[in-house]
Amino acid sequence: EYIWSDGxxxxxxxxxxxxxxxxxxxxxxxxxxxxDRRKIEIRNGGL
Known part of the structure; x- marks a missing residue:
């Protein structure tokens, strides 16, 4: 239910x-x- 909502x-x-x-x-x-460092990766689609 949560995954398929609009939120x-x-x-x-x-x-x-x-x-x-x-x-x-x-x-x-x-x-x-x-x-004090973080690496942030943003990807669309498969892992």
Whole structure:
């Protein structure tokens, strides 16, 4: 119900349910790269 609504749904560990997600899913990955640095990747589609 949450995934198919018109709103935003944030899922932690989305790779565990990727087969259930719509094709137009936007994936955001945040990686810790030091005390004050983060790497943010934004992808459209598959993991």
């Amino acid at each position: 935003v749904c944030v899922i932690e560990w989305a790779e565990k349910v990727k087969e259930l997600l719509p094709e137009d899913t936007i994936y955001i990955n945040i990686t810790h790269e030091g005390d």
